[in-house]
Amino acid sequence: GDQVEQSPSALSLHEGTDSALRCNFTTTMRSVQWFRQNSRGSLISLFYLASGTKENGRLKSAFDSKERRYSTLHIRDAQLEDSGTYFCAAAQQGTGSKLSFGKGAKLTVSP
Amino acid sequence: GGIITQTPKFLIGQEGQKLTLKCQQNFNHDTMYWYRQDSGKGLRLIYYSITENDLQKGDLSEGYDASREKKSSFSLTVTSAQKNEMAVFLCASSMDTEVFFGKGTRLTVV
Numbered sequence: 001g002d003q004v005e006q007s008p009s010a011l012s013l014h015e016g017t018d019s020a021l022r023c024n025f026t027t028t029m030r031s032v033q034w035f036r037q038n039s040r041g042s043l044i045s046l047f048y049l050a051s052g053t054k055e056n057g058r059l060k061s062a063f064d065s066k067e068r069r070y071s072t073l074h075i076r077d078a079q080l081e082d083s084g085t086y087f088c089a090a091a092q093q094g095t096g097s098k099l100s101f102g103k104g105a106k107l108t109v110s111p
Numbered sequence: 112g113g114i115i116t117q118t119p120k121f122l123i124g125q126e127g128q129k130l131t132l133k134c135q136q137n138f139n140h141d142t143m144y145w146y147r148q149d150s151g152k153g154l155r156l157i158y159y160s161i162t163e164n165d166l167q168k169g170d171l172s173e174g175y176d177a178s179r180e181k182k183s184s185f186s187l188t189v190t191s192a193q194k195n196e197m198a199v200f201l202c203a204s205s206m207d208t209e210v211f212f213g214k215g216t217r218l219t220v221v
Contacts (some may be wrong), residue, residue, distance in 0.1 A: 004153075033210060041148075041199055041215050048209035087153060089210075096142060096161065097205040098169075101153040 003027060006102030013078045013082055013109050021073045021105050023088035030093045032063045032071040037085045037104070046073070046086075058082075078109045113138035115213035117202050120179045126194040132187045132216045134202030144186035144203040144210070147171055154201060160185055189218070196220040 005024045013019055023032065034046040047054050049063040058076045058107065071088055085106045089099035115136045124130045136143065142161050146154040146169075156169030157178035166177055176188040187200060197220070202213040 006153075031208070035212075043201065043212040045211065046208060050208075058125070063212055089154075096207050098144070098156065098159060098204050099154075100144075101155070103153045104151075 003100045004088060004102040006088055006105055008105060009103060010106045014080045015078060015080060015109060017078050017110055019078065020077050021086055022070060023102050024070045026089055028068045028093060029090040032088060033099065034061055034073050035087045037087060080109050083107055083109045115204060115211060117213040117216050119216060122216055123218050124192040126192060126220060128188040128192045130192055132200050132205055134185045134213060135183055136204040138204055138211065140206045142205050143179065145177060145187045146162065146201045146203065148199045148201060152199065154186035157187065192220040194220055
């Protein structure tokens, strides 16, 4: 079965609003990485976390350091250019950086 | 910084044809990966390689071969293209932490 469960699968926001995406893992993970895929299909790495939280501008990500079974991506003050598909991916303990991907979350930001 | 270059960007093949996709990275990363993405879906791992000449199967290796000719390059072969197959193949590399991706090869089989 799928090791990475991502929710929601689609999300519509108005400019200026906040939201969050979440990934649950069916087993303990070593690290998590969040990506945004643009309209051309390029996967852009947003965050890599082995624990704790990271913030970059209006984006903030957290990885549950205790159980290592979920991660979140918060989007603050959504802008039109945030539209795209967001993927989380996680690596199990003992597998190096071999990532298992969630199915993605399609975010649409409208004026 | 580094870059991952995938060639070709677009590949049109015929049913039954053997097709090869190439990937080069200049990060000097040890590990390289091939993922497949079907329209509207997540990525699935086909093959990966932790060092030159190493090869490890992923979840989707059937129907594919791979070759890690040298540290910087990793190629993927579709052994027999399936009619109406359409997918994007993404190459990636890492040094045991963050994974970086190339821009993909879009495959269409007619």
